Every structure is written in C-alpha cells, then in structure tokens.
Amino acid sequence: MSGGRAARRGAGAAWALGAALLFACPAPAADLEAGRRRAQDCFACHGPEGNSTNPAMSSLAGQPAQFIAMQLFQFREGNRKDPKMTPPAVGLSNADLNDLAAYFSAQKPAMLAKAPDPATAAAGRRLTEQHHCVQCHGAALMGQQHIPRLAGQQRGYLRVQLRGFKAGTRADIDGFMTSATQLLSDKEIEILADYLSGLGGQ
C-alpha cells in the first residue's frame, strides 16, 4: 500500500485511496510455521495436529482462528482457569497466540468415525435447534469467528463444558452460554455431547 492509487469517482466527489505505510514497529503477521513449531508442545494432550484422541481433551484442528486466540488469551489472563492450560498460556505473547491460532485453524479436523445411533441423532438435532445452538455455531455446527466448532469435538470435553456452563463455573464470554444451558437437563447434555461428537462421522 505504498504509492498513490488512481482516484475513484463516486457520488459527485473524487475519492482517492489511502496510501503509504510508514511505521517502524509493525505487529508481526500471524506465522503458520512459527505456530507449527510451538504447537508441538500441545500434541501430547490435544493429539497430533490438534486432533484429540482422548475423549476428555478438546480437538483444536480446524477450529476458527479467532476462537483459538481468544481462548488462549483467556487462559493467559486468568479469566478462564484450568490447571493444565493456564501454565502453558502464561508467558506467551499476542504474536505467539496468533501463530498458534493460525496453525490449528489450518489443520484438517479428523472427525470421529462413529456417528450416533439414529434416535440420539434425531434428539440431538432437535435440541440444537430448540436451544438455538445453530444460530451461533452455524447450521453444520462448524463454528465461526470466536465461536467454536462443536461437530466432531470430543464427547467428554463437550459434556464437561456444558455442565460447567450450566453450573456457572465455566468462563463465559457474555453470559450467553450460561443462560442457554440453564434449561438443559443432565440427560439432554449427554444427548448433545453424543450427537455433536459424532457429527461428521461415518
């Protein structure tokens, strides 16, 4: 964006594009390779390339970059607390977080192989519509912006998060998830975890 651009015409006024980028300390762009190197430390728990094989551990592969960066930020700042996640997040710079977000969001999610039985699938689908999950997490529940992908996420992890929101113990962005989970019974949380974790499976 250095140098002028041709002037545009619009609404009776001539408009010129802005130009010139002159500053000494630009913030670094998110670096996928730097993220890959740093992510090696995450694989022990979150699985290779961030595809978790442990039901209690979240999959990071293919999650929206903004979601990854935001959660790491919340761990680092102590707003979301976890004995395993807080220590590695502390000490990371914003650039580190953005690198990790760029890396994990670029990985292909390995969906779980097992789809839920038809009855669970139907009940789960109904719950995601009834409780408006699809409004934010997307029709295919693949997440967007700062909102996580639920499809193919680990069952145990989903269960713990939903229970935590319902109990008011899971850090929330604006109270939305806490409020949304209040009307869920424990049985419905089980159904949702089963359904969501199997989405995209064979």
Added chain:
Amino acid sequence: MSENGLVFLSRAARTAGAVLFGAALLAAFPTRAQQPSDKPAAAPAPPPSWQQGRTPGEASSPLHPFAIHMTGRAAKELPVDKLIVPAGFKVEVWADGAPGARSMALGDKGTVFVGTRQLKDVYAVVERGGKRDVKTILKGLDSPNGIVFSKGTLYVAERHRITRYDGIEDRLDNAPDAKAVIDNLDPSKQPGHFWKFLALGPDGKLYFNIGAPGNIVMPSYMQGSIMRVDPRKGVLENVALGVRNSVGFDWHPRTKQLWFTEHGRDWLGEDSPSDELNVVKRKGEHFGYPFCHQGDTLDPEFGKNRSCSEFTPPALKLGAHVAPIGMRFYTGKMFPAEYRNNIFIALRGSWNRTIKQGYNVTRVSFDDQGKPKMEPFLTGFLVDEKADPPMWGRPADVMVMRDGSLLVSDDHNGIIYRVSYGK
C-alpha cells in the same frame, strides 16, 4: 446500541462467568452448582445484556454482536489499502499491536494514550528515535475505556471510578500510583453500559457517561446520564438525563455547547430507532430514554401514555444501529478550511440489523443556519453488508493531532490509523 456486544472481561463476567469475577452467579445458584440435577433449572440465569428487550419471536434471530480480536491483528494481514478518504487526503496505518484500542488522549510531550474497554490495559504510543512503540503502561483495570490528559495528568475512567496519574508522561515505564478522583460510580455491579467515555470540559470539570443497565430498562440513580465532577472537589452533577449510552462527546469550539453521540435501543426494527447526535443546551436536559427514541418514536413499553414533546430531540439522526462512538470537533489547521469546527464521528457499525451499515468515520458539517448534515469521510472497513462478519475493522474513536491530522482507533484489530491532507 449496536456498539454493545460481547464484553468478554468485564460486563460479561458479571452476569455469568462467576468464575471470572467472584461468586455472583454461584451465590444465585448455590445448590445447582454443586448438585447437578436431572430437572431443568427453576430460575434460569438471565440472558446476556444484548438480548434484553427481544420479543419472543426474535429468539431465533441470527443477529449477534461481533467479538473483537483480543490479541489484535497485524495491519499487514488486513486490507488496509482498501480504506478510502476524499481526494487530497491520505490514510495510513499509524500504529498496530494495541489490542482493543478505544479512546485516545494526547500528552503534552506528544505521547498518545489509548484506553481499552474489553481488555484491562492502557497503552502509550511513543516515538523515540524514529521508532513508534506501543507500550502497555497500566494493567488490570476494570474496563479503562475513558482517558483524558491535562496539565501533566492522565485521568482514567474505569467502570467504577475515575483516577489520576500525575506526571505519568515522564515515567511511562514505571507509572505512578492511581489517585482516586471519584469512586463508587458502579454501585450495582451488574451488567450494563457502564464503561465510560471521559472528557475535560471548558469549565475544568470531567464529564462522563453512566449508561443504561440494559438494552431497554428503566435507569436507576446515576444511570442513563452524562454527569460531571469537579476533580478538585469530587462533587457530582447531572449534565444530561435520558441518555441510553453515550460513548463520545466534545464541546463546540465557539458556542462551548456539549455535543454527544448516543446509541439507540436494539430490537425495535431494522431501521428504528436512529442513533443520535445531540447537543445540550440546558444543564439537566432530558433526552428521552427509555420513553422516547430519536425524538419522535415512543417506546412500545415505556412510552405508553407519554409524549415525545417533553424530551429534547436529537440535533441529527445518524442512522439505525450505526453505533456512534468517539467524536471530536475538527480544530486543526491541516484540513481544508471548510472542515473547521466540523465533527468527526467514529461509527463502529451495526449488528442489530440484517443489512449492516456504519463502519466508517463520518463528517458532520453545518450550513449557514447551523443545520448539521453528514457524509462518510473514511470508509472501506465494511466489505459485504450481508456477510457475517460484514467488516474487517471498526472505528472506535477519533482525535485531532497537533499537526491537524486525525487519528482513528480500531478496537476490532487494535490498530490506529492517521488521516492527513496535502503533501
């Protein structure tokens, strides 16, 4: 109040993230937290503030506020070359790496101080030996959105208090302790529009907003107002009432009247009500909230048996949900003469509307009769008005520099742009 939204750290946590800020929610739901039950909850947690006032039919609305990038985004990975200013003007990236950058204030020695709303930090942007650096000078504050610099002192408005940092420009690496100007400005400690804009009036008093506690809620004591405090005495006064939330104000350089931006309520339609530009002509004037919106539209609930005629109408309707934030009169000499004493307003952009609008810096000029009119000045943040998200950046505040150029903060990315003219 299209500006509202996902307030991750402060307001958010108060409703729901009990884990973040203490035991509010746990206190409200003590048994359920410890003994999971198979029955639905009897008393649901309240919905987030931005959903308050929705009709039942709007429960499945896909409209939602947009989250900022808490870790910031580098200018070099964004389409900053798509920004457009009028012919003869130039826009450039002035600084990035300031996540959540909102209100700006200029120090005596040229330091640009920057407040944040969704983070807890205040930054100083300093130029040393040809290098421009963003330094975090204050940490751990409660939504330090409002900042003012005057005579060597930085004033910071958090949710609950206004503090002063004397002589800070000489010790940016080791900021002095905060001294309270006034405290207890957040007695309810509930969600709501309680982050503050802060400005120093021609009378030497500090002016700030205390917004409404929700989208459309009857304000209680000290809410829905613009107030002022004499920093030497700590005595509060009402300046304007019936103000849903104002996050930007400035004084006309000639008339010395206070002009302010105001966010209208949400969930009352795609095109209703308009956000407002107001002017205070009499101390304690009432601008209508929650009874009357945009000077001519009674609220379906609070407007029953009321009339808009008892309230002050806006000087200018800025458009529905456009989210006007920071505003300043242009007092510099760099821009052409017709810009003198115009107003620049940062429109952070709509979320509560299917076809998005705003997302620019708007210029308000005045005709011979003093009638204001608006036109876009800095555009290009809005990419696709029907997309989710529709934009890549959001203007949050504007500030006139000593050389007459205009700085524009973008809290979505943590970037500050500079608009200049000529050369």
